[in-house]
Amino acid sequence: MFLQRSAFTLARRASTITNKSVAQRTISSSLVRRDAKPDDAKPTDAKLKTFSEIKSEGDLLAPGAAPGIVPTDLMQSTGLERLEILGKMEGVDIFDMKPLDASRKGTLQDPIMVKSFGEEQYCGCTGYPVDSHTTLWLTITRDRPIGRCTECGSVYKMDYLGPTEDSHDHHGRESSLSILFTLTPVE
Structure with missing residues (x-):
């Protein structure tokens, strides 16, 4: 029994040794000129x-x-x-990536204006005074242009700047490029 196991072990070792010698390859390289166009x-x-x-x-x-x-x-x-x-x-x-006016609390008579080129705008309120609560996100739309923060009561109103009609409007949305070209001041 011991002799049989030894024979199998030697046979395995011999096959791996011969396979290694057969499997060895030469290493070749080629030069590439990087600055050539x-x-x-x-x-x-x-x-x-x-x-x-x-x-x-x-x-x-x-x-x-x-x-x-x-x-x-x-x-x-x-x-x-x-x-x-x-x-x-x-x-x-x-x-127009400037932050909104956070120096005051918006009221219904004097809301904080949020400019928008689209039908819907998300507005983050951090409270008055600034950072008095975690950011609460409000959604204001053209149909409901006024939003009020549930934490501090600050009022935000959407100031829609986009076109009233778009000739390329097939799905009820404005083309963002046409809005920018009509409204971007060039100095």
Whole structure:
């Protein structure tokens, strides 16, 4: 019995030793020239437009990068993202990301105004004085433009800035690009 186990163990070891010698491969390498450009790599001659030169949605298409070049966000972004990048480069906050007026408590006679380009806007109330309670989110719409915080009683009112009608409206929603082009001041 002991002899049989030893024979099997030796046979296994012998097969793995021979398999290792057969399985060994030579290591090869190749050189790659990283600074070489393909023959068809030509720089793009398309001029990058500035924020003040954007007049329509077609102006928000990026020229892209030449072949062989890693594109930047400015080279490849389109649409609202491109408009935001171009605005930030010129110091224009196109989405008006300033916080709401927290120096006072809104009342029904003098509510805190919340600007909106869409049908619905979410508003976070942190209380008066500021940070007196956790953030409570209110939803104000064009149908119900006034919202009141259940914790501190501050009143918020939606100031709708979007168009009253949109010729491209197929589903009851405005095109965000057409709203920005009609309302964004260009200095």
